[in-house]
Amino acid sequence: MLATVAALVAVAPPQVLAEPRPFSMIVSGSALTAEEFTARAHRAGLRVVEGRHLVLATDRPPRDGDGLEDLPRVFDGAFEAWCRHYRLASHDHADWRALGCLVVEKSRFQAAGLLPDVIPDFTNGFCANERFWMTDQSNPAYRRHLLLHEGAHAFTLTLRSLATPTWYTEGIAECLATHRLDDGRFVNTPIPRSADDVEQLGRIEHLQKLVRSGRAPTLRDVLNAAPAAHRSIEAYAASWAAVAMLSGHPRYAAGFAAIERGPLDAAFTERLTQIEGWDTAVAARDFAAFLDDLDYGYDLATHAIDWKAAPPLESAAKFAVAAGRGWQHAGVSLTAGRRYSTASGGRSQLGRIGSREIESGPDGISLDWYRGRPIGRLLAAQWVEEPGRQPGFRVLAEGSEAEFAAATDGPVYLRINESPASLADSRGVILVTLSPSPDREAGRGRSR
Numbered sequence: 209m210l211a212t213v214a215a216l217v218a219v220a221p222p223q224v225l226a227e228p229r230p231f232s233m234i235v236s237g238s239a240l241t242a243e244e245f246t247a248r249a250h251r252a253g254l255r256v257v258e259g260r261h262l263v264l265a266t267d268r269p270p271r272d273g274d275g276l277e278d279l280p281r282v283f284d285g286a287f288e289a290w291c292r293h294y295r296l297a298s299h300d301h302a303d304w305r306a307l308g309c310l311v312v313e314k315s316r317f318q319a320a321g322l323l324p325d326v327i328p329d330f331t332n333g334f335c336a337n338e339r340f341w342m343t344d345q346s347n348p349a350y351r352r353h354l355l356l357h358e359g360a361h362a363f364t365l366t367l368r369s370l371a372t373p374t375w376y377t378e379g380i381a382e383c384l385a386t387h388r389l390d391d392g393r394f395v396n397t398p399i400p401r402s403a404d405d406v407e408q409l410g411r412i413e414h415l416q417k418l419v420r421s422g423r424a425p426t427l428r429d430v431l432n433a434a435p436a437a438h439r440s441i442e443a444y445a446a447s448w449a450a451v452a453m454l455s456g457h458p459r460y461a462a463g464f465a466a467i468e469r470g471p472l473d474a475a476f477t478e479r480l481t482q483i484e485g486w487d488t489a490v491a492a493r494d495f496a497a498f499l500d501d502l503d504y505g506y507d508l509a510t511h512a513i514d515w516k517a518a519p520p521l522e523s524a525a526k527f528a529v530a531a532g533r534g535w536q537h538a539g540v541s542l543t544a545g546r547r548y549s550t551a552s553g554g555r556s557q558l559g560r561i562g563s564r565e566i567e568s569g570p571d572g573i574s575l576d577w578y579r580g581r582p583i584g585r586l587l588a589a590q591w592v593e594e595p596g597r598q599p600g601f602r603v604l605a606e607g608s609e610a611e612f613a614a615a616t617d618g619p620v621y622l623r624i625n626e627s628p629a630s631l632a633d634s635r636g637v638i639l640v641t642l643s644p645s646p647d648r649e650a651g652r653g654r655s656r
């Protein structure tokens with residue numbers, strides 16, 4: 209009935225497994241047929257909901273509107289999406305089933321023979337091959353996410369014999385679980401479109417907080433994280449971010465998908481660094497840039513950064529900055545400390561409110577703000593990496609006219625301020641003239 213999995217190795221020592229953490233670690237569990245699982249649940253008076261690919265037993269009392277009856281259908285939709293992700297033909301695995309326990313009182317499952325002693329104490333969830341256990345959650349969206357996270361573990365462990373480093377094990381479970389419901393159906397959204405889709409998940413907010421406090425993980429930190437590090441929401445968020453970036457960024461998506469279809473074993477991280485065109489330094493910078501601008505609705509293709517070197521700006525030059533995109537390489541470099549000025553014009557259309565189109569000039573409109581600045585506002589920035597500081601884009605100039613000193617030797621980037629979720633319906637172009645200031649002595653320029 210089920211794909212057989214050779215003995216899985218516990219990924220962390222027992223004292224670590226007892227630590228509180230959001231999701232599961234993985235060890236081998238005891239085999240049970242779906243029929244026996246269901247029979248034991250019924251004998252113990254547990255409620256069982258069932259779909260094609262999920263049997264879920266719970267001691268949660270039935271409550272109107274808790275969405276429990278919908279979970280098997282959502283799970284079956286997720287199963288199809290997971291098969292597509294790994295290019296498996298779902299009809300080849302029509303008999304595959306995950307056996308889950310949604311637990312309020314652990315003792316009831318122990319007495320029913322559905323929670324073996326070998327399963328370590330878990331705070332939120334735990335998966336062993338096709339079986340998983342999860343504590344009940346008061347929020348239906350978070351309960352559904354946790355179910356799908358453990359379900360994705362069950363899927364990858366059994367159908368893909370997954371035994372990868374922790375960043376991929378947990379990161380892919382998070383990516384495959386993250387979804388929105390479209391008319392009650394599962395739609396996989398590795399990067400959620402809105403906070404409403406993923407109530408209580410908090411990954412994006414945690415990462416934003418880490419970036420603001422200068423403590424965001426580097427890609428190297430994430431790829432080298434020991435299983436024991438996966439005790440905090442930050443660690444899960446970082447693993448999710450790495451897998452989301454690698455599977456969605458135009459520079460990595462094809463190579464990453466190719467290695468995901470190969471062996472999911474301990475050498476997975478090494479295989480990542482062998483994908484065509486891989487450059488560890490560029491990947492580290494792409495990851496930092498992803499975290500720097502991360503928000504709901506972030507689209508990796510729209511925000512992909514061109515890091516190429518560029519000739520220095522020696523005389524006034526004009527640039528067209530497209531609305532609806534992230535940071536755009538201007539094609540010229542600035543010299544640290546030297547002063548420059550911008551003068552801009554043009555209109556961008558930032559979408560509609562009702563029937564009215566929102567239009568903006570380079571100063572932006574005060575109708576709506578994003579990250580402390582009016583939307584529609586022209587921004588000029590450089591990517592700054594300094595020891596002891598979070599790498600990121602530093603905004604040097606904004607609005608229709610500005611004068612500024614370059615922060616570093618390197619390209620200048622331009623964009624129109626807007627939240628990632630709002631970019632898709634934006635159009636138009638702001639024209640910018642960028643000039644070296646006549647007075648090139650740092651600190652003597654006029655600022656507006």
Ligand SMILES: [Zn+2]
Binds near residue numbers: 231357
């Ligand atoms: Zn997990």
